[in-house]
Amino acid sequence: MPKSLLNIAARTLLMAAVILLLAATMEEGTLDEMLYYMPDVLYLGGQHLELAAVSAGLALITAIPLGVILSRPACRRYAEYVMQFLNVGATIPTLALLAMSMSFLGIGFLPAAFGLYVITLLPITRNTYTGLCNVPNHLTEAARGMGMTAMQRLLRVELPNSLSVIFAGTRTAFSLNIGTVPIAYLIGGGGLGELVFMGIRLNDTPMMLSGAIATALLAVAVDLSLGLLSQITIPKGIRMSAGQA
Amino acid sequence: MNLIDYFLQNQDLVLMRTFEHIALVACAVGLAILVGVPTGVAITQNKLIADMVLYLGSVVITIPSIALFGLMIPILSQIGQGIGYVPAVIAVFLYALLPIVRNTYTAITDVDPALREAARGVGMSALQRLYKVEIPLSLPVIMAGVRSAVVINIGVMAIAAYIGAGGLGSIISRGISQSDPVQIFAGAITVSVLAIITDGALFLLQKKVTPPGQASH
Amino acid sequence: MIKLEKLTKIFDSYGHQVMAANQIDMEVPSGEICVLLGPSGCGKTTTLKMINRIIHPTSGKVYINGEDTSKLCDTELRRRIGYVIQQIGLFPNMTIEDNICVVPDLLGWPKAQSRKRAKELLEMVALDPSVFLKRYPAQLSGGQQQRVGVIRALAADAPVMLMDEPFGAIDPINREIIQDEFLKMQQELNKTIMFVSHDIDEAVKMADKIAIFSQGELLQFDSPDRILANPINEFVENFVGADRAIKRLRLFTAADALVADATTSIGTEPVVSLQTSLTDASAMLYSSGAERLCCVDADNRIVGWLGHQQIAARLAQAPQASMEKEALSCQKAC
Structure with missing residues (x-):
């Protein structure tokens, strides 16, 4: 696919540019000092991923059922209000959300994971709901007319035909999540944010850079793999009809 | 009711921080509009370049803000601006570019070909078509891009407090380091309200630039 | 049903x-x-x-x-x-x-x-x-x-x-x-x-x-x-x-308006089959200007002819009462 090639080319180009710029401005010996932090990067990177995986995983398994329930005819009446509430929620800055989570739950893994969970929950729920509501009427009518039960319609027709929208929401949400994990360090969540914030505070450029580069690479890698995953998972026939439209 | 006391006692500080916050975001997003809209228009001329630019933008936006700040510090240190408001404004500028460029590009390419042909048919030049037809029709979508850029970056600017950029984030950051829930809440609530109000105000503006009869995006 | x-x-x-x-x-x-x-x-x-x-x-x-x-x-x-x-x-x-x-x-x-x-x-x-x-x-x-x-x-x-x-x-x-x-x-x-x-x-x-x-x-x-x-x-x-x-012409075929006459000689007039609808037959009559159409069966044997009058006469016939309706009223009577 030329499109994904282009995608990778653009990313590589950008990374190369950033690395060149950094290399040009680096003092001698910075690279060696950065390598000194390698064990920390690996350890904190593990924490980083763990926090992201727990919060995003929990968000995924709650957000999709929530979106499904909201899109059911019986709930549609209230769904608009819930969506408006979620939309307002999504405009709240992440630092503010994490800070408030800390005031309620204290310091550590739990408040960090909870804050990230809330941040990740919103886009997935919103897109699941919108995706299901936008399944063309004639498809659901055909499914009803052929005698599918409500559950069969959901699993065989509605979900497969809204998967690309749900995926888009999930990708946005996971990117947001992995991008916010470094901030979660501030409320005791650990992760690569520790190197970045400590580096800034101690004016230790190699420490800060080792954390920042690892954080950026991790975020870009997660986004890229989710993009590839969505290409694989979305039913073939739907990708075709999307290409046609 | 400590919170109300805090607001009463620190009115000046909160107002100053809010003003700082707004000024920095406005400055960066303003620059992004000045650069992004012409870029969005220009790349409609070539599909390959357009794809390239949009992909680059989408990569920039996936880089976490604190990592972007970190990457800029050594570079900007060369001109003595490693920390402070300069890296913050640059980061916000970069994050704002993608939504604005993307929406301008999509809106202009989505203008109904029949309208474009009609404009050609009545004898408008390419520039006249752009100013009289394509941009007015695209304005609501471009505004939607500006709106999402502003909302994202009110959040980014809050984090920029950690590189010494000031703004409402510094109230939160002090609250966290002193473990003072009152300051945390004061900062968090103010910045959230700022984001929600700005979002609503820009939404109204977006509706206002939408000609009656044209669907708002 | x-x-x-x-x-x-x-x-x-x-x-x-x-x-x-x-x-x-x-x-x-x-x-x-x-x-x-x-x-x-x-x-x-x-x-x-x-x-x-x-x-x-x-x-x-x-x-x-x-x-x-x-x-x-x-x-x-x-x-x-x-x-x-x-x-x-x-x-x-x-x-x-x-x-x-x-x-x-x-x-x-x-x-x-x-x-x-x-x-x-x-x-x-x-x-x-x-x-x-x-x-x-x-x-x-x-x-x-x-x-x-x-x-x-x-x-x-x-x-x-x-x-x-x-x-x-x-x-x-x-x-x-x-x-x-x-x-x-x-x-x-x-x-x-x-x-x-x-x-x-x-x-x-x-x-x-x-x-x-x-x-x-x-x-x-x-x-x-x-x-x-x-x-x-x-x-x-x-x-x-x-x-x-x-x-209504579409509902009938040439067979419905046919004058059976196996001795009809084919001259310059157009030829139609028995299954041709009267819509098509009238179109042929008008466009060719001929007085009548010659009609052949599935084996291409001449079976008769039809003209404007026959088509008009077919349209003038009252439609058949529906069989089902009669059957139904009969059931009710029983």
Whole structure:
């Protein structure tokens, strides 16, 4: 696919540019000092991923059922209000959300994971709901007319035909999540944010850079793999009809 | 009711921080509009370049803000601006570019070909078509891009407090380091309200630039 | 057989009661096509959708082959009825094969049997199974999708089919072709079909019976011939059009207006077959300027001739009273 090639080319180009710029401005010996932090990067990177995986995983398994329930005819009446509430929620800055989570739950893994969970929950729920509501009427009518039960319609027709929208929401949400994990360090969540914030505070450029580069690479890698995953998972026939439209 | 006391006692500080916050975001997003809209228009001329630019933008936006700040510090240190408001404004500028460029590009390419042909048919030049037809029709979508850029970056600017950029984030950051829930809440609530109000105000503006009869995006 | 008994639907829109279908009584005998016809909002689609309860009736009953369907649950009822809609509604996430097998799968047919059925059905509409089974709807043209939509409704071999403007979204040339194909299929399949249309020409072509609706009322329910010849009121007359006499020509063939005379000599006049419709025959008469047309049978033997007078005489004949109606009144008498 030329499109994904282009995608990778653009990313590589950008990374190369950033690395060149950094290399040009680096003092001698910075690279060696950065390598000194390698064990920390690996350890904190593990924490980083763990926090992201727990919060995003929990968000995924709650957000999709929530979106499904909201899109059911019986709930549609209230769904608009819930969506408006979620939309307002999504405009709240992440630092503010994490800070408030800390005031309620204290310091550590739990408040960090909870804050990230809330941040990740919103886009997935919103897109699941919108995706299901936008399944063309004639498809659901055909499914009803052929005698599918409500559950069969959901699993065989509605979900497969809204998967690309749900995926888009999930990708946005996971990117947001992995991008916010470094901030979660501030409320005791650990992760690569520790190197970045400590580096800034101690004016230790190699420490800060080792954390920042690892954080950026991790975020870009997660986004890229989710993009590839969505290409694989979305039913073939739907990708075709999307290409046609 | 400590919170109300805090607001009463620190009115000046909160107002100053809010003003700082707004000024920095406005400055960066303003620059992004000045650069992004012409870029969005220009790349409609070539599909390959357009794809390239949009992909680059989408990569920039996936880089976490604190990592972007970190990457800029050594570079900007060369001109003595490693920390402070300069890296913050640059980061916000970069994050704002993608939504604005993307929406301008999509809106202009989505203008109904029949309208474009009609404009050609009545004898408008390419520039006249752009100013009289394509941009007015695209304005609501471009505004939607500006709106999402502003909302994202009110959040980014809050984090920029950690590189010494000031703004409402510094109230939160002090609250966290002193473990003072009152300051945390004061900062968090103010910045959230700022984001929600700005979002609503820009939404109204977006509706206002939408000609009656044209669907708002 | 489909029988509707006082079928009524009242919609409640913002406190206003809207009568969408008022006490509809009708009976479609097995193997016939009944076209529900009328302007938009007349209640024809509502009536159709009450049969498989996509719209739940306010009151009244639906019998299918004598069985009161109110005893069946929605899904069970719908699986017994083939359903075709205007937007086709093929599921884009499934292959053509899976689309066709939806109802057989719901009914729990063995996989081998349902896949074999999909193959047969594709062959029936002249789509090569080796090419089309594994394709996705997005890879088919509009006409091909419409054919698949129809055979999907036939997959479980339901005796009854409901079709909601099934050929409405196809261009006029392909519509004719698909209509002809469908009529040919119906000759073998003998399904009982309810068919919604807003096109009087389509109705005349397809229908054994036409039901004309207006504002939720069933105005006239009769054979196309009788509706064209004797519209029951002004509304029906206007709806079928001022050229209803000409539309009626489509219902007859050359055989219906023939002067049998095997000794007719072929001169310069055009030649038609016995199956040529009178619409086409009159067109040939007018365009050629000839006095009469020569008629041959399937073996190309001359069987007679027909001219303007014969065609006019055929139109002047009163339509036949419907056999079913007589049978019905006889039953009632008994």
